[in-house]
Amino acid sequence: DQQVKQNSPSLSVQEGRISILNCDYTNSMFDYFLWYKKYPAEGPTFLISISSIKDKNEDGRFTVFLNKSAKHLSLHIVPSQPGDSAVYFCAASGHNDMRFGAGTRLTVKP
Amino acid sequence: DAGVIQSPRHEVTEMGQEVTLRCKPISGHDYLFWYRQTMMRGLELLIYFNNNVPIDDSGMPEDRFSAKMPNASFSTLKIQPSEPRDSAVYFCASSNSGRDGYTFGSGTRLTVV
Numbered sequence: 001d002q003q004v005k006q007n008s009p010s011l012s013v014q015e016g017r018i019s020i021l022n023c024d025y026t027n028s029m030f031d032y033f034l035w036y037k038k039y040p041a042e043g044p045t046f047l048i049s050i051s052s053i054k055d056k057n058e059d060g061r062f063t064v065f066l067n068k069s070a071k072h073l074s075l076h077i078v079p080s081q082p083g084d085s086a087v088y089f090c091a092a093s094g095h096n097d098m099r100f101g102a103g104t105r106l107t108v109k110p
Numbered sequence: 111d112a113g114v115i116q117s118p119r120h121e122v123t124e125m126g127q128e129v130t131l132r133c134k135p136i137s138g139h140d141y142l143f144w145y146r147q148t149m150m151r152g153l154e155l156l157i158y159f160n161n162n163v164p165i166d167d168s169g170m171p172e173d174r175f176s177a178k179m180p181n182a183s184f185s186t187l188k189i190q191p192s193e194p195r196d197s198a199v200y201f202c203a204s205s206n207s208g209r210d211g212y213t214f215g216s217g218t219r220l221t222v223v
């Protein structure tokens with residue numbers, strides 16, 4: 001039973017444009033959400049997070065939006081750069097562990 | 111700190127053999143997690159430890175899987191007997207808390223033929 005879902009396995013955007021990655025969750029007990037980035041042959045690395053008391057968190061080119069009523073969050077990357085090409089995992093936490101989605105492979109074309 | 115260290119990086123084994131994956135967490139981290147990455151299910155939490163004690167092993171697929179953490183600096187994930195469907199990348203992560211600051215190892219790519 002996947003509690004965190006990323007329904008788009010892949011996304012391709014042009015350099016300089018906006019990338020929007022989406023994530024849905026089912027467990028209303030989740031109150032902390034994160035995005036991780038993963039390059040091939042490496043472990044995932046933390047990118048950005050948001051608490052359920054907020055609806056937006058921004059860090060440079062990366063912004064995460066949270067819609068609690070819809071149980072939906074999204075990651076915006078603007079402008080997108082070729083170095084952003086990676087697999088992005090959405091994660092949610094409610095207690096002392098973290099559940100991940102299946103990941104979205106982002107390709108940013110020069 | 112060298113980060114979370116996993117060994118081996120790659121493992122190829124025959125069906126029915128025992129496989130042991132190893133993890134050294136970051137010193138001072140009191141949470142350790144084992145995840146499995148597959149194309150279909152992404153990153154699945156298998157088990158996690160807090161202060162060397164297993165807290166939640168509900169993600170362990172079957173009795174063929176077992177994990178131990180004999181001390182704060184070492185954990186193992188064992189599969190016995192292994193099956194082709196166990197082929198995946200297995201990640202270990204450690205953290206100061208269960209909610210944030212996860213540091214992942216580079217993973218062990220397991221292939222069971």
